[in-house]
Amino acid sequence: MTSVQVTFPVLKGSRRFIIERGRKWSIIEHLLLDAVSRGAASAADLAERSTLPRRVVVEAFIRLMRAGWVEIVATSKGSLFQITPSGASRVHQEQLPSATVTEPRWRAFTVEQVTGSVYRGRELEIYHKNQLPSHTDENPVVHLSASPTHLLEDMSEVFTAIEGEDELIVGVDRGSEKLAERYAVVTVREGTIEGLPARAPVLLRHTILHAALEILGRDTPDRSETAGSTIVIKETTDEPPKSTAAAYDPSDVILDGEEHWRSFERIITAATERVIIHSTFISDDRATAVLPLLFRAAERGVKVDVLWGQDDLGSSTRSSQFAAAKMQTAVDSAGRTGAITVHPFSTNSHAKVIFADSAKGWNALIGSCNWLASEYTSFETSLRLREPYLIGQLIRKLAGLAQGRPGVWNDLSVELAVLGRRVMDTPGPRGRTVPMRLVYGADHAKLVLEARDSATKRIFALSHRIGIAAESLALFPALAAVKARNIDASFFYGRTTGPLSGEAGAELVRTFAKAGLQVKPVHRPRIHAKVLGWDDDHLAISSLNWLSADPSEAMPFREIGVLVNAPKIADNFMRRFDSAMIA
Template identity: 65%
Template sequence: MKEGQIQGLPSRAPAALSDLIIGAVTQARSKVGSNALTTPKNVPATTTTSEEGPRLIEAAYDPSDLIVDSDEHIKSFEKIINSASDRILIHSTFISEERSQAMLPLLVRASERGAKIDILWGQDDLGSSTNSSQLAAEKMQAAVDAGGKSGSISFHPFSTNSHAKVVIADSAKGWNALIGSCNWLASDYSSFETSFRLREPFLVGQLIRKLSGLAQGRPGVWNNFAVDLSVLGRRVMELPALGGRKVPMRLIYGSQHAQLVLDARDAARKRIFCLSHRIGVVAESMALLPALAAVKVHGIEASF
């Protein structure tokens, strides 16, 4: 399992089989949690292997890089698109036809300035003939083609199976990325959201290279688009580092998120606060049990 999802199981598999697998994994993790996670000193020290993900680097930071709430998100999205002149990459877990149509004039104007725009999405596209994001992407690409912009704006037809919400674009001041909780081409921008504006070239380039892997689609084949993104990512990574205020940063992918809960359990001394859009089947073993261990050992206040 990865991020709460069963990997490699055909979409046509019975729901009962999925429930059995999830139940078995949850039970196993619970046993591990009750035995190994209740005593923080039993947890191995963090290693420096590649499995831990990209290393920490000193990266440019300004308080305005933290984007909070719905109004700031729509403003930030419009700004990054309006500032782009060469390349725009958007990954939205979901795509809605209504929101995409509302954003299309913004994207068309960017394409008229010479920007090449690629839109990826992550909603599962297998086992359903009514996949909303896939249908929306197909309709939007048809609208783009009818408007004569097929060479400039691409709504890719395949799912990346990723929950990432990312916008990356160049600007006169350098490359920027918005990464966080907002489904850029599905949100009605009325809910509470949090995102971060990433400006350090090395990290933005890393993020582009990560998208190049997602751009392979389900077969995992290095198509021309994926190769193009990999080359672009390397080029951006090699740009000069930014000056000004720096703080340690690194990108976190997939299963690496689980370590954050353990870090909070071990390092927190007063309070742990966790906010999640949804509560899934792995919440108990992956988040609640580690937090309860901190409550027991350190007297931490834990709020979910």
């Protein structure tokens, strides 16, 4: 019987987690309590009215009775559930008070770096590099490499993996220990992976099995089903990620510089507890202009965190770092240390996003605007995101960017990971919803291909810059759609960048024009928007320069955007852009 040992890199560590223990009340239990507050009812009646199984209704009322909020009364119609005075005093609260306790607990965990999945301390066999088995003809060993996409662990996934039943991690004690770099070892025997937990993702199983079969010189099948640990390898598909039904109003699309400044003022002014700003650049002039707004927020008790992504393109100095230091000095001089923190490190991300709470819920602004460097005179495009599930996801990604080096958890990254999970669980606003999905890093290139394959009428894009990456990333895919379906394809840019000179840019414009694809330089208005759209109903708003950047798999959150599928959203955008060019 031939077996192969497969090793893969992991990050191993333990932390003292602050855990909230105890089951919280579900929305179903709250609704059932509300139902009996309007009149006593039987389990059968409530099951029929709610379309819930009768067993679920009974179990919910058992818990409510234990809390003293519901009692059973005997009537001529039989036994009915009736609310108590204690229950009546709580039913109208936004959330029912849960009987939970908070306590610290040490938990060990492991993050594998091939697909990023997380395991509890003893779920994998872990070894130091010096302890790994050696490859021999009798005992073949294959080593998997870390994926650059998963060099930074997702702390929220760590929390989820190690939480027990009725547990919620709400914090992590300060600790300077770096996660240790180790290796996991599993055995593949007759197509079965031994030593890997059953909940391991299919992609990891596929990668392990593929490596084992390859070292044995066997063909790796497109589909494989085996006994034991049951490996299922599915054929690769190009289906796009799933979208989320998210709150949307046409006014959520923010265009032009002045509208961006007003949106910036509104989101800061409406904040009640928290503001988080991520701007690619920080400039001295803009920092001076926004500080009074942030000081007023701090006076209301709002905590503000400012992060930045990179320094000026092509500059030998870190101008944003210097501006951040000056901004923090001004904060300290104003006596707002602790309330406003301008972080000194770069996230190395080109994303531009603001998060803030308000009396109505959480909001985010995401798009092209450098909130702490822009003069607010260019044509910008951002989206006001109001769906808590998506906002929480973005905050979780920002937690990863705030980590810095792999395995290093600072206070901010932990805080953002906890906050992101909390925001994701917040009820969304009422009203109209449309499909939305977040777009990260190399997903932008896949989105261009999606537009190429699905557009029936037109494809368009706006980009601040055009560079040598334009042809492979955006122009050639769009040209394929032009030739296949004779659609209209128009790309607009503000300036050339990098090795692409003005003369070379003009030649590129002429070459693609002959093939039926328009590439147009626009000097009025000055374009800083980064938008891709197709047909009438698909619009992607992002930080990515579609005609100059080449998003890398190794930096998955360097660029962040959002795709919105809403009636006429792309058509309305182009109408407003056309009007701006005429004005």
